[in-house]
Amino acid sequence: MGKGRLSGAVMAKVLAKVLAKVLASVVACAALLLLAFASVPARAQTAFDRPGGDYFSSPVASGDPEDCALLCERDRRCRSWSFSYPDVEGGSAVCWLKNTVPARVPGSCCISGVRGAGVIEPRVEGVETSIDRPGGDLRNFELKDGESVEACKAACTADNKCRAFTYARPGYTGREARCFLKKEIKPPRRKAGFTSGVVR
Numbered sequence: 001m002g003k004g005r006l007s008g009a010v011m012a013k014v015l016a017k018v019l020a021k022v023l024a025s026v027v028a029c030a031a032l033l034l035l036a037f038a039s040v041p042a043r044a045q046t047a048f049d050r051p052g053g054d055y056f057s058s059p060v061a062s063g064d065p066e067d068c069a070l071l072c073e074r075d076r077r078c079r080s081w082s083f084s085y086p087d088v089e090g091g092s093a094v095c096w097l098k099n100t101v102p103a104r105v106p107g108s109c110c111i112s113g114v115r116g117a118g119v120i121e122p123r124v125e126g127v128e129t130s131i132d133r134p135g136g137d138l139r140n141f142e143l144k145d146g147e148s149v150e151a152c153k154a155a156c157t158a159d160n161k162c163r164a165f166t167y168a169r170p171g172y173t174g175r176e177a178r179c180f181l182k183k184e185i186k187p188p189r190r191k192a193g194f195t196s197g198v199v200r
Helices: 002-039 065-073 148-157
Strands: 045-049 055-060 080-084 094-098 105-114 130-131 139-144 165-167 178-182 189-198
Touching: 065 080, 065 094, 065 105, 094 105, 148 165, 148 189
Parallel strands: none
Antiparallel strands: 045 105, 055 094, 080 094, 080 105, 130 189, 139 178, 165 178, 165 189
């Protein structure tokens, strides 16, 4: 009888040690995961708006969403932000600072992010987002309402003299979107509101 109790007590101690080790391993794994996620920078979301929570708005003369993200960083009340591109009616780009973090909704008008979020442009093969290639123009033309960078790229692809293109969003070179076809490949230059690409 004494032997049975002793082995039961020994068994309880062994189980307690095993459980303690398992629990310590789980806590260590959870801590590592938290550190890994904390080191991943927050990113702004292109083609999303965050309606609501506005306490301040300001025109953005540069038309650059990074200036809006920086404005949020410098204001302690700011928890999130939305940048609206210039509109076809001639309105300028606007930065909206928010004291909450509203849910995001799809919207090609905007880029939005939370405080600390840098602007990360989407990567699409053959398209250089926020890049201008000034000079070397073959010709340029206004795009119809609803036409986007794909129409500009297609126009360049269809013209054997065209080697590269630059698309300007509405409000950046005029009220309407504009397509610049290039006979020469010029060096890329970062410029918000512009998208370029080399075709041949």
